[in-house]
Amino acid sequence: MYVAVKGGERAIANAHRLVEHERRGDRNVPELGTEQIEQQLSLAVDRVMSEGSLYDRGLAALAIKQARGDLIEAIFLIRAYRTTLPRFGFSVPLDTADMAIRRRISSTYKDLPGGQVLGPTFDYTHRLLDFALAAEGNPAPPVTAPVDTAERFPRVTDLIAQDDLIERNPPENPGQPVGDLTREPLAFPAERDLRLQNLARGDEGFLLALGYSTQRGYGRNHPFVGEIRMGEVEVEFDIPELGLMASLGEVTLTECQMVNQFKGSLTEPAKFTRGYGLSFGHCERRAMSMSLVDRALRADELGEERTSPAQDEEFVLSHSDNIQATGFVEHLKLPHYVDFQAELALLRQMRRELETRASTHPEAAE
Amino acid sequence: MPNAEAARPNPDPRAATMALLARATRDELSTPLRDHWPNLAYATIRAAEIGLVMLRGRMGGDGAPFNLGEATMTRAVVELATGERGYGQFLGRDPARAEQAAILEALAQREADREAVEAFVLAPIRQRLAEDAQRKRAETAATRVDFFTLVRAEG
Amino acid sequence: MSLAGFPNPVLDQQAAFRAVMQALSEPGCIVQAGALAGEGSPLGPVARAIALSLLDFEVRFSLSSSLADAEGDITFHTGSRLASRLDEAEFAFVDLRQDVLDLGSFAQGTPEYPDRSTTVILRVESLTGGPSLKIRGPGIRGTRELNIPGLPTDFALQWAANAARSPLGVDLIFVTNEAVLGLPRSTRILPEAR
Numbered sequence: 016m017y018v019a020v021k022g023g024e025r026a027i028a029n030a031h032r033l034v035e036h037e038r039r040g041d042r043n044v045p046e047l048g049t050e051q052i053e054q055q056l057s058l059a060v061d062r063v064m065s066e067g068s069l070y071d072r073g074l075a076a077l078a079i080k081q082a083r084g085d086l087i088e089a090i091f092l093i094r095a096y097r098t099t100l101p102r103f104g105f106s107v108p109l110d111t112a113d114m115a116i117r118r119r120i121s122s123t124y125k126d127l128p129g130g131q132v133l134g135p136t137f138d139y140t141h142r143l144l145d146f147a148l149a150a151e152g153n154p155a156p157p158v159t160a161p162v163d164t165a166e167r168f169p170r171v172t173d174l175i176a177q178d179d180l181i182e183r184n185p186p187e188n189p190g191q192p193v194g195d196l197t198r199e200p201l202a203f204p205a206e207r208d209l210r211l212q213n214l215a216r217g218d219e220g221f222l223l224a225l226g227y228s229t230q231r232g233y234g235r236n237h238p239f240v241g242e243i244r245m246g247e248v249e250v251e252f253d254i255p256e257l258g259l260m261a262s263l264g265e266v267t268l269t270e271c272q273m274v275n276q277f278k279g280s281l282t283e284p285a286k287f288t289r290g291y292g293l294s295f296g297h298c299e300r301r302a303m304s305m306s307l308v309d310r311a312l313r314a315d316e317l318g319e320e321r322t323s324p325a326q327d328e329e330f331v332l333s334h335s336d337n338i339q340a341t342g343f344v345e346h347l348k349l350p351h352y353v354d355f356q357a358e359l360a361l362l363r364q365m366r367r368e369l370e371t372r373a374s375t376h377p378e379a380a381e
Numbered sequence: 382m383p384n385a386e387a388a389r390p391n392p393d394p395r396a397a398t399m400a401l402l403a404r405a406t407r408d409e410l411s412t413p414l415r416d417h418w419p420n421l422a423y424a425t426i427r428a429a430e431i432g433l434v435m436l437r438g439r440m441g442g443d444g445a446p447f448n449l450g451e452a453t454m455t456r457a458v459v460e461l462a463t464g465e466r467g468y469g470q471f472l473g474r475d476p477a478r479a480e481q482a483a484i485l486e487a488l489a490q491r492e493a494d495r496e497a498v499e500a501f502v503l504a505p506i507r508q509r510l511a512e513d514a515q516r517k518r519a520e521t522a523a524t525r526v527d528f529f530t531l532v533r534a535e536g
Numbered sequence: 537m538s539l540a541g542f543p544n545p546v547l548d549q550q551a552a553f554r555a556v557m558q559a560l561s562e563p564g565c566i567v568q569a570g571a572l573a574g575e576g577s578p579l580g581p582v583a584r585a586i587a588l589s590l591l592d593f594e595v596r597f598s599l600s601s602s603l604a605d606a607e608g609d610i611t612f613h614t615g616s617r618l619a620s621r622l623d624e625a626e627f628a629f630v631d632l633r634q635d636v637l638d639l640g641s642f643a644q645g646t647p648e649y650p651d652r653s654t655t656v657i658l659r660v661e662s663l664t665g666g667p668s669l670k671i672r673g674p675g676i677r678g679t680r681e682l683n684i685p686g687l688p689t690d691f692a693l694q695w696a697a698n699a700a701r702s703p704l705g706v707d708l709i710f711v712t713n714e715a716v717l718g719l720p721r722s723t724r725i726l727p728e729a730r
Binding site: 069071102112115118131172184257266 | 435437438451468
């Protein structure tokens with residue numbers, strides 16, 4: 016039960032002023048600009064955009080600054096902001112096959128058309144702190160290499176599909192509306208479109224832990240990274256009165272195609288199955304985790320027994336959103352004085368009853 | 382390659398113009414407008430407005446669509462005194478730039494201005510984008526790997 | 537061809553919204569429209585201002601037959617699309633001077649979501665000078681008089697049927713070229729005194 020309380024206005028106003036002061040820190044240290052955050056903390060920006068479910072680098076950088084680097088608080092600010100804007104429409108579905116590739120790796124084939132390019136990755140670093148970064152200075156410019164402009168980067172899963180060794184993706188049904196959990200409350204069982212939307216904005220730590228749990232045996236499905244690709248994808252928007260698609264620019268995306276344990280039956284030949292992850296920005300860990308959880312949540316569809324948390328869609332989808340989660344956990348800080356007084360009174364009464372019983376029937380208390 | 386024209390071999394000419402204008406910086410629009418079309422008369426048909434576009438992905442990359450998340454966008458529509466209607470729209474939040482893009486999109490439809498829009502606006506944007514894309518590709522190409530499998534130890 | 541939108545979208549939409557809100561909170565009162573938009577639209581300047589203010593990509597609308605030409609303009613400015621059926625529209629525009637009115641044909645809401653009914657915007661010639669109807673309900677101290685000329689002859693009957701569907705039912709907004717008058721579903725028309 017919630018009871019309104021009044022008062023504390025001055026304390027609240029002063030606390031807000033204090034947090035602004037603390038945010039600024041030592042005023043002898045130069046202030047952090049949002050452009051610096053956008054440029055130099057770009058992976059934090061990517062995470063805030065993904066979980067805030069709003070692609071806008073400048074807004075995400077501002078939110079990170081305002082939240083003093085608390086990314087969940089920053090995501091909260093972004094989620095709140097997006098509710099103030101009207102929606103103009105939907106993009107044409109993004110074509111990740113047409114991505115301007117900046118990173119592309121596969122753990123299933125070492126030689127593939129277009130090759131493997133590492134791009135800007137932490138992989139193969141030694142994870143040793145670089146004390147040179149503590150001093151200011153510019154790094155060496157990147158190395159360049161000749162470019163074959165004719166080169167294309169087909170999806171690895173398309174290569175496997177050529178031999179019909181992997182399941183097909185579910186085809187588009189033109190009459191079928193695409194589920195949108197920002198408009199209709201989530202109901203169970205949820206279709207895969209809603210599950211993917213939920214996972215795409217889910218908490219990275221939650222998705223990572225669930226993905227990890229499937230690898231440790233809680234809903235094991237033997238994953239291989241068919242492909243991870245990162246780069247820029249064009250966004251197109253329909254202008255119906257002109258009868259044309261206008262290009263709105265590009266977004267950076269990370270896509271993970273997980274290839275999983277094959278499955279077959281007496282009538283169907285064995286095939287690999289798929290899990291899919293797609294994220295704003297360069298968020299490889301989240302795209303991989305999402306693809307593991309997407310695959311785990313397809314248990315019913317693939318005739319697997321649901322035994323583990325990652326396969327339980329109600330558990331996963333209801334707890335993936337860190338803004339919902341933080342709202343409910345943090346609301347415990349709000350005044351619960353009346354609730355607690357009620358519990359206290361109840362407890363005292365129970366104690367009194369026990370004492371009365373003990374004094375009137377001493378033998379019963381023994 | 383999602384760089385405008387490279388992506389679509391034979392796009393509608395208006396769509397190609399819009400794609401370039403959508404990728405312009407504010408200066409790339411405001412400077413030529415000020416230098417070559419000062420005091421241009423136009424009416425605002427749909428005032429510049431910031432809103433959202435829901436970005437859709439596809440299951441497995443090529444399957445049924447799903448809603449990935451939203452992006453901010455700005456759009457505007459203007460009309461020149463000679464009747465051409467121009468559309469400006471792009472990702473991000475910048476009403477002034479949307480109106481400028483709409484004006485230039487309208488000018489690109491006007492016979493007398495088409496060549497000037499191409500020379501003073503579109504060509505420089507196209508060139509910058511091509512250089513950026515080329516640089517990124519060259520940087521990426523330097524990180525190409527050739528893994529080779531070592532002989533597996535048996536027994 | 538679509539016409540120009542609001543010169544100051546934010547302020548103009550707020551003004552139109554304010555007029556509609558006041559009209560619905562004081563049923564039967566004539567409220568001067570806060571913003572006008574679109575000389576030359578078949579909707580007229582007030583209904584068009586309401587359309588540009590209340591409609592967006594998330595809702596659908598319907599048009600009575602004599603207003604059909606307004607479709608492109610509304611879609612261009614608001615992103616809203618024409619509903620394929622009357623009872624799928626969140627907003628309906630009816631020109632009472634030329635077209636018939638059947639309140640039962642619109643969405644009435646559902647018991648879980650009574651708000652999912654159609655808001656009907658009715659274009660009339662004038663809000664004064666017609667036969668007198670007494671109304672009563674929330675937002676009215678005692679009773680108030682309605683004098684809209686040109687209402688369908690069975691309007692009181694249709695409105696009684698709408699009231700019988702309470703808490704479901706449609707809400708009406710009458711508009712002229714200058715003013716707005718609201719008749720929410722909670723307002724009742726009193727039987728004529730004998």
